[in-house]
Amino acid sequence: MIEKHIQAGGCLCGAIRYQISGPMRDVIACHCQQCQKSSGHHVAATRVAMTDFKLNQSTRLKWFHSSRSAKRGFCENCGSNLFWTKEDGSISIFAGTLDQPCGLRLSKHIFVEDKADYYDLTDNLPKFQKNG
Ligand SMILES: [Zn+2]
Ligand SMILES: [Zn+2]
Numbered sequence: 001m002i003e004k005h006i007q008a009g010g011c012l013c014g015a016i017r018y019q020i021s022g023p024m025r026d027v028i029a030c031h032c033q034q035c036q037k038s039s040g041h042h043v044a045a046t047r048v049a050m051t052d053f054k055l056n057q058s059t060r061l062k063w064f065h066s067s068r069s070a071k072r073g074f075c076e077n078c079g080s081n082l083f084w085t086k087e088d089g090s091i092s093i094f095a096g097t098l099d100q101p102c103g104l105r106l107s108k109h110i111f112v113e114d115k116a117d118y119y120d121l122t123d124n125l126p127k128f129q130k131n132g
Contacts, residue, residue, distance in 0.1 A: 009098040013078035015060035020093070022052025026107035027095045028132075031115040034066050038074075039081050042115070045092040046104055053091050108132055 007024060010017040025047040035043035055061070061082075063071045073083030084092040095104065108126040121127060 007098060007102060009082075009093065009102075010057070011060075011075035011078055011080035011082055011097060013060075013075060013080075015057060015077050016055070016075050016080070016082060017057040018082075018093070019054045019056055020048050020052055021054070022049055024048055024093075024102075024104060027104050028107060029109045030111055031109060032111035033114050034072075035111075036114075036116055038064075038066070038072055039094070043081070043084070044095045044106060045084065046095055046098070046102075047090055047092045050085075050089050050091055053093075 005021075007020040008017065009020075027044050027046050029042055029044045031042045060075050060077045061073055062076045063073050065071045066084075070084060070086045072081065073085070074081050080097060082094055082097045084094075095102065098104075106123075106125060108128065109121055110128045110132045111130055112121065112127045113129045115121070126132065
């Protein structure tokens with residue numbers, strides 16, 4: 001968790017830019033099947049309060065409803081995956097879209113029971129079968 005400051009980020013082509021002005025949760029890696037399919041590997045995301053999150057440019061932002069309660073935000077131009085939210089007052093932001101340095105650390109792995117078979121988890125971070 002980082003208390004601070006202003007953190008910016010955006011998609012690969014630059015059409016989507018956002019700004020965070022509050023605490024950011026440490027990064028969690030999610031290995032569920034939806035994250036595999038949408039990201040091409042697994043997702044690593046921080047999370048911030050919606051009140052600390054501001055979209056500066058978003059005309060190319062599209063939302064895909066990946067379940068009844070959650071949706072995923074991506075750039076329709078370059079295909080970058082940026083956001084996941086349940087509209088519960090917070091938003092998960094995919095860590096690779098943060099401008100560097102972001103100062104965060106990977107803290108744990110979740111949904112490891114759904115992990116794809118082509119890689120192993122070799123770090124010593126906590127691992128949870130489902131949502132940790
Ligand atoms: Zn883009
Ligand atoms: Zn996931």
